[in-house]
Amino acid sequence: MKVFILFAFSAFVPESLAIWCYQCTSAIPGCTEPFNWRGIGYLGNPCPDSEDICVKLIERKGAEKVITRDCLSNFKAFRTDIPADTYEGCRAAAKDVNLANYVNNTVKEIDISRYGI
Template identity: 55%
Template structure:
């Protein structure tokens, strides 16, 4: 009886959120979120909009690299350098000439002009859940599918 409940529970999770896109949300200053991504440390976020896209932003300055992972709808309010093309793949950040034009700021450490990083790359993906991780970290997807299949085999 317990295995039937477990199978129904697993299937209800997939059916309830089946049309939503799941993305990782973290910054590379957090453990396990750098170039070597570790999915054990980070939970996924269900993107709020139906036409949302997973985003990975790579900002580089000499040997310093900051990677930000999130949904595009979460970044629209705070980033003005989003490229116009949101299809699969990576592209450089857009130039925003009107950014910080009318700001009189005496604090030099604030990056109001967004010129601290030499190179900013936006990577978009929407065809697969958890796609804004590193390419080799999809083992958890196979683990979920494998346990679901094993529970279905034991059910019949």
């Protein structure tokens, strides 16, 4: 009997360890800004991918602002315009020695406005 209870409990563990994200659009009360999780009526759904993150997508359609909240893996299937950079942590500094050099703006011959600096 103890083995059966342990097996039944272990069947629910992987889903409970997944990240939970709210899945809503701005048509649902509470999903807009400011976010009100009580207005949505539930505490979210588990994401299907183990390496998933929660995403808030803000789009402008004409004069209307549409907010969509969901898991990144759910967006990847039909939204190819979303960059799927799932890197977490600090990236290394730029290797180019020409970046981040000091520019002396008092020199009249240097036209820095042309280069967008």
